[in-house]
Amino acid sequence: MSVYCSHKHVNNNGNSFCTHCGEALPLMVGQVIDHRYEIGRILGQGGFGRSYLAIDRQKAREKCVLKEFAPQVSKSQDLQKAKELFEREASVLKKIHHPQIPQFHASLQAKIGTKDFFFLVQDYVEGINYYQLFEQLQTQGKSLTEEEVINLLHNILPILSYIHSLDIVHRDISPDNLILRQSDGLPVLIDFGGVKQLPASQGFWQTQLVGNGTLLGKKGYAPEEQLLQGKVYKSSDLYSLAVTALVLVTGKEPNLLYDSYNGVWYWGKEIKVSPKLEGILKKMLAYKPSDRYQTADQILKDLPTTNSSHTLINKVNTMQPSANSQNSYITKLKTMVAAPGKTAYRKTHFALQKVPMPVWLRPFAATFILTMGVGFIGAGMWSVGNFMVRSITSINLPKVELPQLPSISNPVNVGNQNLSSEAIFKRIQELEISQAVFIKTVDERFYTLRPGLRGRILTDKPEDQVLREQWNSAADELLKNIERANLSQIARRKIGSFSQEDSQRWDRLARSGRLGKYGSFQELREETYQKFNPLFPGQQRGRLTQQTYMQFWYAIASDKVDNK
Known part of the structure; x- marks a missing residue:
C-alpha cells in the first residue's frame, strides 16, 4: 500500500518519512499506538506535529484526540522551544479541569518503525x-x-x-x-x-x-x-x-x-x-x-x-457544511513562534496545506533543509535528524536530544550578484511566503529549462557548482517577480493553501452579485492574468501547476477580490 505526504509524494507503506521531501508521514488509518489508540483519521497538521481522531480500545472505543509531537522547525533553538512548549502543554493540561476545555488523559512515547514518536491524549470535541x-x-x-x-x-x-x-x-x-x-x-x-x-x-x-x-x-x-x-x-x-x-x-x-x-x-x-x-x-x-x-x-x-x-x-x-467542518481541530490561522532574538516566524496550525492550510503547516524537512544550502534542495532525499530519547519527570514525557544542524553553504556568484542560500531564504522569510511552494516553483522552472537533468540531485561537489548557481539565479528571478507583484501580506501568507475551493467561492460570489466590480468570475480571471502574465512569462493559461505557479495566480486574484 502506498502512503502520501501532504505534497502527494508516493511512499512505500512502513516509511516514517517521505523519501522525496523528508516530511514526517501521517500515521495510517487503523494503526494502533501503544497497543491502545487506533488511528481513525487525521484532524490536522501544525508546526509542532499532527493531531488524529483516535479510538481508545480500552475505553469502550471512545473517541479521543491523539496529538503527535513532530516540530516543523529548522534551528536548534527553535527545536528547543518546540520541545519546551510540548512538555509545558502536557504538564499544564494535567492541572486543568474545566468542562469547556478538552480533558487531558495521558502522554506517551511509542516506537514506530525505527523512530520514536511522542503523543498527548485528550478528549475529542464534536x-x-x-x-x-x-x-x-x-x-x-x-x-x-x-x-x-x-x-x-x-x-x-x-x-x-x-x-x-x-x-x-x-x-x-x-x-x-x-x-x-x-x-x-x-x-x-x-x-x-x-x-x-x-x-x-x-x-x-x-x-x-x-x-x-x-x-x-x-x-x-x-x-x-x-x-x-x-x-x-x-x-x-x-x-x-x-x-x-x-x-x-x-x-x-x-x-x-x-x-x-x-x-x-x-x-x-x-x-x-x-x-x-x-x-x-x-x-x-x-x-x-x-x-x-x-x-x-x-x-x-x-x-x-x-x-x-x-x-x-x-x-x-x-448552514451548508463546509469542506472542513468535520475537522474541528484544524487551525487555519498562524501562530508565530519567533526564535529567541529573531523574527523568523513559524506556523502552528492544525491544518493540512492541501486541505487547505497556510495555517497546525510546513513540513519539518522542508524547513530543515533551508539551512543546508541550495545544493541539497533538488529532488533528492534528506535526513531530518535523529531524535534521542530520554525519560522525563512527573508526566513521563520523553526528553528529546536536539539534532545538530549543518551550516549554510558558501555563497555563489551569479553575474555581479552575491547570491547565497542564506540570502535567498532570508528574503523568503521576509516575504512570509511558503518555502515549500517557492522551492517547488524554482525546481519546476529549473528542470523545465533543463529537462535532461530531471531526476538528478544537485550536490555540493565542484562539478555541480554551475548548476547550483543557475538554480540560485532562478530563485532570485522568482523572488523579484513576487516582489513586483506587490502582494498583500495576507495573500503572501496564504500561498501554499489556495485551492480550487477559492475560485469556486469567488464564482459563487460573482453569481450572487457580491464580487464588487466583477460581474462574473471570468472578469476576475482575465484581470488576474493581465497582471500574472508579465510577471511569470511562459506559463500557459489553464495549465498552471496547482502547487506552484497557480498559487501565485490565486494570490493575485485574492488581492483583487479583497480590494474589489
Whole structure:
C-alpha cells in the first residue's frame, strides 16, 4: 500500500518519512499506538506535529484526540522551544479541569518503525471551530450578530477566569482555537501548545533562552508586548479575545480592522457595534496592558446580558457544511513562534496545506533543509535528524536530544550578484511566503529549462557548482517577480493553501452579485492574468501547476477580490 505526504509524494507503506521531501508521514488509518489508540483519521497538521481522531480500545472505543509531537522547525533553538512548549502543554493540561476545555488523559512515547514518536491524549470535541463558522458566514456576506458575540464573551470569559486563577495564560486566543460544541452550543477552548505558567511574583512570563524572550502569538490577534517583547500578561489573553470578537462581529480579518501605520482601530467605519460593547472592547484593546481590564471577571460585570447560546448552534445546523467542518481541530490561522532574538516566524496550525492550510503547516524537512544550502534542495532525499530519547519527570514525557544542524553553504556568484542560500531564504522569510511552494516553483522552472537533468540531485561537489548557481539565479528571478507583484501580506501568507475551493467561492460570489466590480468570475480571471502574465512569462493559461505557479495566480486574484 502506498502512503502520501501532504505534497502527494508516493511512499512505500512502513516509511516514517517521505523519501522525496523528508516530511514526517501521517500515521495510517487503523494503526494502533501503544497497543491502545487506533488511528481513525487525521484532524490536522501544525508546526509542532499532527493531531488524529483516535479510538481508545480500552475505553469502550471512545473517541479521543491523539496529538503527535513532530516540530516543523529548522534551528536548534527553535527545536528547543518546540520541545519546551510540548512538555509545558502536557504538564499544564494535567492541572486543568474545566468542562469547556478538552480533558487531558495521558502522554506517551511509542516506537514506530525505527523512530520514536511522542503523543498527548485528550478528549475529542464534536463541533465546528469559529474560524470555520466565520468562513461559512463570510461566503454568505454575513457575520455573527452582536448578541451572539456578546454571548460568546459570556461563555469564554469564565474559562479565562479559571485558567488565569491558576496563573496560566493561553497566549493563542483566536477563532480557530474555539470550538462551538455540537452537543450544547457552548464554546470550547483548545490548543494549549502556547500556554504560559506565570510566576506569581512577576505577573508576566518571559522565556529566558539565549538571553532573549521567545515570542509567540498570532499576528493581528496578539498584543504588541507579546509579539515584539515576549512578555505576556493575563490581559494579553483579554486583548486577543477582543480581536476575536471584532473579527466575528464584522466578518473581516484583523488587518482590515486596524490601521497599523497610525496604530488605530477603525471604530465606526469597519467596526460598528453598540456604544456599550464598543467601550468594553476598547478597554480590552488598550495599547498599554495596565490600561486594560485586568481580569475576566471585570469584563463580565460590564458586559450586557443576552439570550441562550443555542440560537447560534441552531444557525450552524441550518448552514451548508463546509469542506472542513468535520475537522474541528484544524487551525487555519498562524501562530508565530519567533526564535529567541529573531523574527523568523513559524506556523502552528492544525491544518493540512492541501486541505487547505497556510495555517497546525510546513513540513519539518522542508524547513530543515533551508539551512543546508541550495545544493541539497533538488529532488533528492534528506535526513531530518535523529531524535534521542530520554525519560522525563512527573508526566513521563520523553526528553528529546536536539539534532545538530549543518551550516549554510558558501555563497555563489551569479553575474555581479552575491547570491547565497542564506540570502535567498532570508528574503523568503521576509516575504512570509511558503518555502515549500517557492522551492517547488524554482525546481519546476529549473528542470523545465533543463529537462535532461530531471531526476538528478544537485550536490555540493565542484562539478555541480554551475548548476547550483543557475538554480540560485532562478530563485532570485522568482523572488523579484513576487516582489513586483506587490502582494498583500495576507495573500503572501496564504500561498501554499489556495485551492480550487477559492475560485469556486469567488464564482459563487460573482453569481450572487457580491464580487464588487466583477460581474462574473471570468472578469476576475482575465484581470488576474493581465497582471500574472508579465510577471511569470511562459506559463500557459489553464495549465498552471496547482502547487506552484497557480498559487501565485490565486494570490493575485485574492488581492483583487479583497480590494474589489
